[in-house]
Amino acid sequence: xxxxxxxxxxxxxxxxxxxxxxxxxLLKKKNIMAVDFMGSIGSGKTLVIEKIxxxxxxxxxxxxxVGDVTGDDDYKRIKKYNVPVVNINTGKECHLDAHLIEHALxxxxxxxxxxxxxxxxxxxxxxxxxxxGCDKRGVVxxxxxxxxxxxxxxxxxxxxxxxxxxxxxxxxxxxxxxDKILRDLETIAPKKVFLTDARHDKGIDExxxxxxxxxx
Amino acid sequence: xxxxxxxxxxxxxxxxxxxxxxxxxLLKKKNIMAVDFMGSIGSGKTLVIEKIxxxxxxxxxxxxxVGDVTGDDDYKRIKKYNVPVVNINTGKECHLDAHLIEHALxxxxxxxxxxxxxxxxxxxxxxxxxxxGCDKRGVVxxxxxxxxxxxxxxxxxxxxxxxxxxxxxxxxxxxxxxDKILRDLETIAPKKVFLTDARHDKGIDExxxxxxxxxx
Numbered sequence: 001x002x003x004x005x006x007x008x009x010x011x012x013x014x015x016x017x018x019x020x021x022x023x024x025x026l027l028k029k030k031n032i033m034a035v036d037f038m039g040s041i042g043s044g045k046t047l048v049i050e051k052i053x054x055x056x057x058x059x060x061x062x063x064x065x066v067g068d069v070t071g072d073d074d075y076k077r078i079k080k081y082n083v084p085v086v087n088i089n090t091g092k093e094c095h096l097d098a099h100l101i102e103h104a105l106x107x108x109x110x111x112x113x114x115x116x117x118x119x120x121x122x123x124x125x126x127x128x129x130x131x132x133g134c135d136k137r138g139v140v141x142x143x144x145x146x147x148x149x150x151x152x153x154x155x156x157x158x159x160x161x162x163x164x165x166x167x168x169x170x171x172x173x174x175x176x177x178x179d180k181i182l183r184d185l186e187t188i189a190p191k192k193v194f195l196t197d198a199r200h201d202k203g204i205d206e207x208x209x210x211x212x213x214x215x216x
Numbered sequence: 217x218x219x220x221x222x223x224x225x226x227x228x229x230x231x232x233x234x235x236x237x238x239x240x241x242l243l244k245k246k247n248i249m250a251v252d253f254m255g256s257i258g259s260g261k262t263l264v265i266e267k268i269x270x271x272x273x274x275x276x277x278x279x280x281x282v283g284d285v286t287g288d289d290d291y292k293r294i295k296k297y298n299v300p301v302v303n304i305n306t307g308k309e310c311h312l313d314a315h316l317i318e319h320a321l322x323x324x325x326x327x328x329x330x331x332x333x334x335x336x337x338x339x340x341x342x343x344x345x346x347x348x349g350c351d352k353r354g355v356v357x358x359x360x361x362x363x364x365x366x367x368x369x370x371x372x373x374x375x376x377x378x379x380x381x382x383x384x385x386x387x388x389x390x391x392x393x394x395d396k397i398l399r400d401l402e403t404i405a406p407k408k409v410f411l412t413d414a415r416h417d418k419g420i421d422e423x424x425x426x427x428x429x430x431x432x
Contacts, residue, residue: 070369144383146257
């Protein structure tokens with residue numbers, strides 16, 4: 001986060017947490033389970049969400065909020081599934097916040113969805129500070145980011161409920177040791193971990209089982 | 217960047233720009249050419265810097281400043297080249313700023329380096345707003361981040377002098393079209409572009425020729 005006056009920063013976070021709590025109460029009232037997907041640019045957040053939507057087609061009604069600094073690339077990718085989707089362009093902000101979600105929720109028919117998937121801005125630092133009001137928060141990382149990213153960005157893993165290590169099919173082409181990532185997670189932020197290759201639909205069933213069907 | 221009071225935000229940026237200018241004047245006085253390497257987590261910034269150091273061994277005296285939220289992984293990677301290196305841990309900050317660089321410069325013997333390479337925090341949003349006082353700013357992106365990252369983060373490319381598209385050897389394993397990235401750059405931010413595969417030492421000579429030897 002940027003340096004801000006401490007008193008002001010405190011107000012900013014307090015205000016955010018207050019709205020996040022209200023968002024969560026609204027979602028609970030409507031029986032909607034919401035997940036905040038954080039993670040770096042290109043880690044595969046959108047594709048993981050797309051695959052989850054595919055798995056839930058005809059079983060659960062999914063709504064999506066996609067956050068990007070600018071543009072509607074991810075929005076279009078989700079739109080093709082014919083599910084309710086809201087695009088948030090933050091302009092220069094490096095994270096979503098509860099207030100942006102509050103407004104996005106006004107644009108979704110909450111009576112008509114069971115699951116809300118939120119794609120946060122591509123960033124491993126700032127989103128950690130801003131709760132959105134989701135039931136679960138997860139980080140999607142990719143093996144192509146290197147095997148030191150957990151040690152380098154411990155906070156976002158520590159405040160998350162689960163971690164998706166994506167693009168595991170590419171580990172063999174990279175100098176990346178997945179076991180090292182797993183060991184770092186075990187030490188720094190022991191969370192539920194999913195190994196996925198979203199492009200080839202590997203590991204997504206396990207994620208959906210845990211996230212949606214509450215198996216394991 | 218985070219939302220901050222406009223008047224306060226203005227002061228913050230003005231103050232940063234002022235210190236950046238002072239840093240640049242100091243570096244110029246010492247005949248040091250400085251480069252700010254920005255880019256997302258895992259794009260290969262550290263490895264690109266390592267390869268540049270290798271190319272310059274015995275030809276130019278290199279100093280390095282590495283920025284990370286936490287830890288000293290990158291610091292250690294640079295240290296092995298036996299060049300002066302300063303590690304900046306920002307704690308929760310998602311970018312380096314001129315003030316941090318000002319202090320880092322106090323820890324380097326400026327009489328004894330010709331080239332300063334600065335590795336910014338892994339982030340495609342926030343570093344764009346904070347000049348450090350370097351002569352050139354560049355973005356290192358990786359094909360594994362997908363081919364839409366220029367459209368999604370135009371500002372950082374627009375304020376840069378050059379762009380390194382790294383890990384081009386992996387393009388064939390990904391659904392990534394390098395030409396699409398090049399077209400987006402041409403439209404959104406026409407800059408000097410280098411295609412590199414730092415791991416296999418491809419394209420680094422061209423980058424060093426342009427950056428250090430001023431060829432092309």
